[in-house]
Amino acid sequence: MNLPNYFLADLPPEADVTPELLTEACQNLKRNRDEYLARRSTESLLEVFHELGQSWLNPAFPFRQKALEFGPAATGFSRATLAAGIDRFFAELTGGKLHDLIAQDLGHEQRLDDLVANTLERKSSRLGLVRGPNLIAHICAGNIPSPALRSIVLGFLVRSAQVVKCASGATLLPRLFAHSIYEIEPKLGACLEIAEWPGGRAPLETALFREADCVTATGADETLAAIKSRLPIRVRFLGYGHRLSFGYVTQEVLSQIKLASVAAHAAADVAAWNQLGCLSPHVIYVECGGRASPEQFAEALAIELARRETIEPRGPVTVETAAAIATRRAFYEVRAAHGPETRCWFSKESTAWSVVYEADPRFQRSCLHRFVYVKSVANLKEALQAADDIRAKVSTVGLAAPESRALEIARELAGWGVTRVCPLGQMQNPSLSWRHDGRPSLADLVTWTDWEHEIYAS
Amino acid sequence: MPSHSTFSEYSARLREFISRQSGGGSAAPSSVTAETSGQFNQLALTLFALQFYHVPVYRRYCEARGITPENTTAWSEIPAIPAAAFKECALSSLSPAERTTVFHSSGTTTHKPSRHFHNHESLEVYEASLLPWFQRHVLPEVQFRFIILTPGPALAPHSSLVHMFETVRREFAPNDSMFVGSLHDHEIAHRDPEVGKDAFHRVPRISGSRPEKVRDGVESVPTGVMESANADGGWILETDQAWAALTHAASDDRPVVLLGTAFSFVELLDWMIGKQLRLSLPPGSRALETGGYKGRSRALPKAELHGLITDRLGIRSTHIVCEYGMSELSSQAYDRVAGAPPFQISNLKFEMHRTFRFPPWAQVQIVSPETGKAVDDGETGLIRIYDLANVRSVMAIQTEDLGIRRGEGFELVGRAAFSEPRGCSLMSTAAP
Numbered sequence: 001m002n003l004p005n006y007f008l009a010d011l012p013p014e015a016d017v018t019p020e021l022l023t024e025a026c027q028n029l030k031r032n033r034d035e036y037l038a039r040r041s042t043e044s045l046l047e048v049f050h051e052l053g054q055s056w057l058n059p060a061f062p063f064r065q066k067a068l069e070f071g072p073a074a075t076g077f078s079r080a081t082l083a084a085g086i087d088r089f090f091a092e093l094t095g096g097k098l099h100d101l102i103a104q105d106l107g108h109e110q111r112l113d114d115l116v117a118n119t120l121e122r123k124s125s126r127l128g129l130v131r132g133p134n135l136i137a138h139i140c141a142g143n144i145p146s147p148a149l150r151s152i153v154l155g156f157l158v159r160s161a162q163v164v165k166c167a168s169g170a171t172l173l174p175r176l177f178a179h180s181i182y183e184i185e186p187k188l189g190a191c192l193e194i195a196e197w198p199g200g201r202a203p204l205e206t207a208l209f210r211e212a213d214c215v216t217a218t219g220a221d222e223t224l225a226a227i228k229s230r231l232p233i234r235v236r237f238l239g240y241g242h243r244l245s246f247g248y249v250t251q252e253v254l255s256q257i258k259l260a261s262v263a264a265h266a267a268a269d270v271a272a273w274n275q276l277g278c279l280s281p282h283v284i285y286v287e288c289g290g291r292a293s294p295e296q297f298a299e300a301l302a303i304e305l306a307r308r309e310t311i312e313p314r315g316p317v318t319v320e321t322a323a324a325i326a327t328r329r330a331f332y333e334v335r336a337a338h339g340p341e342t343r344c345w346f347s348k349e350s351t352a353w354s355v356v357y358e359a360d361p362r363f364q365r366s367c368l369h370r371f372v373y374v375k376s377v378a379n380l381k382e383a384l385q386a387a388d389d390i391r392a393k394v395s396t397v398g399l400a401a402p403e404s405r406a407l408e409i410a411r412e413l414a415g416w417g418v419t420r421v422c423p424l425g426q427m428q429n430p431s432l433s434w435r436h437d438g439r440p441s442l443a444d445l446v447t448w449t450d451w452e453h454e455i456y457a458s
Numbered sequence: 459m460p461s462h463s464t465f466s467e468y469s470a471r472l473r474e475f476i477s478r479q480s481g482g483g484s485a486a487p488s489s490v491t492a493e494t495s496g497q498f499n500q501l502a503l504t505l506f507a508l509q510f511y512h513v514p515v516y517r518r519y520c521e522a523r524g525i526t527p528e529n530t531t532a533w534s535e536i537p538a539i540p541a542a543a544f545k546e547c548a549l550s551s552l553s554p555a556e557r558t559t560v561f562h563s564s565g566t567t568t569h570k571p572s573r574h575f576h577n578h579e580s581l582e583v584y585e586a587s588l589l590p591w592f593q594r595h596v597l598p599e600v601q602f603r604f605i606i607l608t609p610g611p612a613l614a615p616h617s618s619l620v621h622m623f624e625t626v627r628r629e630f631a632p633n634d635s636m637f638v639g640s641l642h643d644h645e646i647a648h649r650d651p652e653v654g655k656d657a658f659h660r661v662p663r664i665s666g667s668r669p670e671k672v673r674d675g676v677e678s679v680p681t682g683v684m685e686s687a688n689a690d691g692g693w694i695l696e697t698d699q700a701w702a703a704l705t706h707a708a709s710d711d712r713p714v715v716l717l718g719t720a721f722s723f724v725e726l727l728d729w730m731i732g733k734q735l736r737l738s739l740p741p742g743s744r745a746l747e748t749g750g751y752k753g754r755s756r757a758l759p760k761a762e763l764h765g766l767i768t769d770r771l772g773i774r775s776t777h778i779v780c781e782y783g784m785s786e787l788s789s790q791a792y793d794r795v796a797g798a799p800p801f802q803i804s805n806l807k808f809e810m811h812r813t814f815r816f817p818p819w820a821q822v823q824i825v826s827p828e829t830g831k832a833v834d835d836g837e838t839g840l841i842r843i844y845d846l847a848n849v850r851s852v853m854a855i856q857t858e859d860l861g862i863r864r865g866e867g868f869e870l871v872g873r874a875a876f877s878e879p880r881g882c883s884l885m886s887t888a889a890p
Contacts, residue, residue, distance in 0.1 A: 319827060319838045319860065320872075326827035326840060327858045330540035337518035338547065349829050 001070055006182050008195040009171040017197055019207035025193050026163060026211035030135050033161035036187035040159060042102065042112050046095040048185055049153060053093030055180065056086060063180040067173055074172040075145070077274060078315035085273055085428075089146045092432040093153065101433045102157065105442035106130055112158065115451055125453055130446035132158025133214035133236065139227060140174070141218040142167025144273040147240075148174045150432075150441075151216060152181075152192065158445045163193045163208060171196045202230075209235060214445060216240070238444050240437055243395035244365065247284035247424050248383060248409070249297060250401040254290030259300050262400050265425030266372075267304035269398055270353070272428035274314055275368045279396045279420070279427050282366040283373040285383040294376035295343060298357035301374060302345030305353035314352045314370050324367045325351040332356045361386035380409055384416050391417055395437060398424040465512075465551065465849060468504055469579055472819065472846055473586050475501060479818045480590035494818050501819075501846050502533035505853050512551035515543070516852050534823065534832075538842045538854035544572030544786050549851050552577055561618035561785040574618065574785050580850040584788040585625050587847035591817040592626050595792035596715060596746050596779055603710070604635030605703045607695055607718030607726060613641055614693070618785040619748065623717050631715070638700040639693050639722060695725040704737060704771070713742035716773070719749040724758055727766045738772030744796040745773050748781040760812070782814045782870060786855050788847035789820040791867070815867040820845040824863035825856075838862050838871055 115127040155162040182189025224239035286294035335342035341359040354371040419438035507527035562571035783790035791814035824839040833839040861868035
């Protein structure tokens with residue numbers, strides 16, 4: 001791929017990362033951070049990332065081209081799926097949206113630059129300033145690349161040096177993003193490290209945790225617990241466990257005219273990152289009683305997934321993944337043969353997409369890679385009861401509802417514990433200001449200094 | 459049932475076929491040849507027609523594919539039912555009243571066990587299928603003592619593996635063999651009081667007031683590499699008993715056949731290592747090892763396990779035979795003849811592959827999970843088995859196991875990551 005050796009992840013595979021090497025890298029990062037990043041103005045950083053966002057959207061941008069050229073082999077996503085994911089992510093990365101995120105999470109757009117007060121603070125003669133960690137270590141899961149990219153942006157906003165530890169085989173996009181930062185501003189690139197090693201290499205992780213003062217991690221609960229247990233007490237830990245998501249389609253939107261477009265939105269959510277993210281739907285709940293039945297919706301969804309396969313193919317999967325899909329398909333074919341409560345629509349001669357309709361509303365975890373359930377429910381209450389087993393684990397609900405009902409449904413979902421409700425079709429497209437798992441992502445990274453100042457009469 | 463005569467006729471024809479392939483019973487059966495494949499095809503089509511008309515769930519499954527006996531001319535076109543269907547439905551041509559025995563796969567509290575129903579006649583076919591192929595691979599000579607590392611049939615009446623071991627014990631070493639496994643205490647506490655009265659648990663009549671019991675844990679398992687008895691560990695090895703049997707056997711000239719699951723071997727070997735014990739079984743002794751670990755003992759790579767068997771028990775590696783079978787089948791595959799070289803060695807890479815082979819009355823296909831079509835030699839796919847001895851259930855079984863096609867046989871790779879969807883099964887409404 002001909003990238004210069006700026007990052008540990010650029011080293012040839014035979015070059016082993018050692019704890020000593022990693023410690024040294026961390027210390028360099030922190031020095032660079034003190035020198036080049038700690039006193040950068042928010043405004044200048046926003047300019048850099050705005051420019052980066054625009055560049056990545058440009059089809060001629062060399063790093064984007066490399067991502068699309070080498071991405072399919074490295075990540076398993078097809079070129080079109082990768083392009084769509086890159087577009088979704090970088091369209092959000094604008095100066096304006098970064099500005100809004102800072103204002104939202106920190107209460108003042110200059111909060112990272114100086115002691116400042118917003119209207120509320122002025123009333124009580126208070127000013128506040130935040131600062132980020134010296135060094136953040138991000139332990140990233142390998143399923144999809146966008147969370148690692150987002151973490152990098154947030155880390156820069158709070159002026160932290162960062163080590164991004166990618167899962168095996170998942171470095172390509174973070175690496176290319178890091179190189180694009182390096183190219184636009186080498187001093188910023190010098191505050192970032194991208195590395196890869198197989199999980200569970202304790203000496204490396206111990207070295208990393210010794211240098212970091214904040215660790216973020218995404219992964220299974222057990223992985224998070226294991227990381228957390230090994231952190232020194234002074235280190236802040238932000239863990240994001242695996243989450244599940246589903247869609248909800250109300251009966252009102254299922255007119256014969258709209259059926260195909262609603263199904264196309266659902267198909268977009270299933271196809272995005274091949275359904276591998278926490279925000280991707282496992283199940284689409286569909287209310288009975290509309291002009292089109294849940295079964296008809298399932299069929300329309302199958303048609304849309306077939307259409308999407310022609311323009312944005314899923315791409316090849318391992319034989320193990322194909323076997324998991326084939327085995328699950330066979331299971332539902334037996335059920336479908338048994339009675340009308342189950343129906344199946346599968347891509348022919350491939351495992352590219354699968355739709356299983358079930359009258360039984362119980363939430364099922366999909367085997368992913370574009371395998372989705374459509375389940376029939378009488379109302380939202382029934383859907384939530386059916387999903388009770390995963391109640392604490394739900395991230396996003398993609399909602400297709402008329403305005404007259406949307407607020408009430410969102411209220412109910414919020415009360416039940418869902419942390420994000422968005423339009424169906426946008427599930428894998430969270431805004432930059434998204435509160436990850438219900439937490440203010442940027443605010444979670446910083447530490448405040450409050451100044452309650454006395455006003456002396458002059 | 460009017461179907462009896464036809465199933466019986468089929469069974470008689472199959473037993474003749476098995477007998478011919480086995481050279482009249484005791485001699486070694488040959489592998490599949492061009493000549494036998496025609497007979498296999500005829501038997502397969504006959505059995506397909508019987509099962510199509512007498513197993514309603516299977517018939518609907520075939521009809522959904524537009525396949526009927528009338529439009530099928532080759533056994534490879536017969537729809538294979540997923541093994542998981544045995545958990546979902548009563549895949550049987552036997553009415554509830556006719557079912558005398560049921561074999562379960564692993565039955566934990568979180569997973570439904572699969573159920574393979576038999577009557578006396580289908581069990582006879584099972585045994586007719588088992589014995590010659592077992593004998594060919596495990597017992598080329600005579601006069602052995604069996605030590606079996608699982609519970610006996612009274613304790614594990616629904617395990618087809620235990621049934622298999624009991625059948626070979628009865629046939630080949632009736633007087634001087636023993637089972638040295640038992641159940642965890644909590645399993646014994648839940649054990650059906652009727653168990654133990656008879657070699658096999660009788661299935662309570664479903665039509666009566668007593669629902670059929672699916673007891674947690676006891677049943678198990680003889681399936682491919684990743685399957686185990688119970689994830690919660692229903693079976694244990696009575697190590698003292700095992701050790702007594704082994705030391706007694708070691709003092710004698712008569713070779714031993716040690717039969718067990720992979721984890722029962724690990725249990726034995728771990729215990730011996732802990733006690734720093736080692737012995738040398740008489741020359742010609744052999745081990746038959748089957749199944750995997752899932753949640754039991756330590757998981758050991760096959761080569762390491764076999765190394766330990768040689769080291770601690772004095773059984774030569776050429777005498778360790780692996781078996782592949784499952785409760786949904788009535789025939790078994792083995793990876794070598796004890797004492798002989800393994801079945802296949804790739805000359806190109808000088809790699810040794812443990813290649814399993816079924817008897818001539820069971821055919822294997824390795825199919826691409828992506829396309830459903832047979833893969834080329836050396837490629838990986840899902841293992842599909844057409845077992846002519848599966849008379850009263852369904853002959854064509856799509857397993858969840860991955861294998862590499864190696865000539866007529868296959869090398870086992872592992873199990874597809876299939877977590878069975880939760881929810882009620884169709885069992886209650888599926889009886890024929």
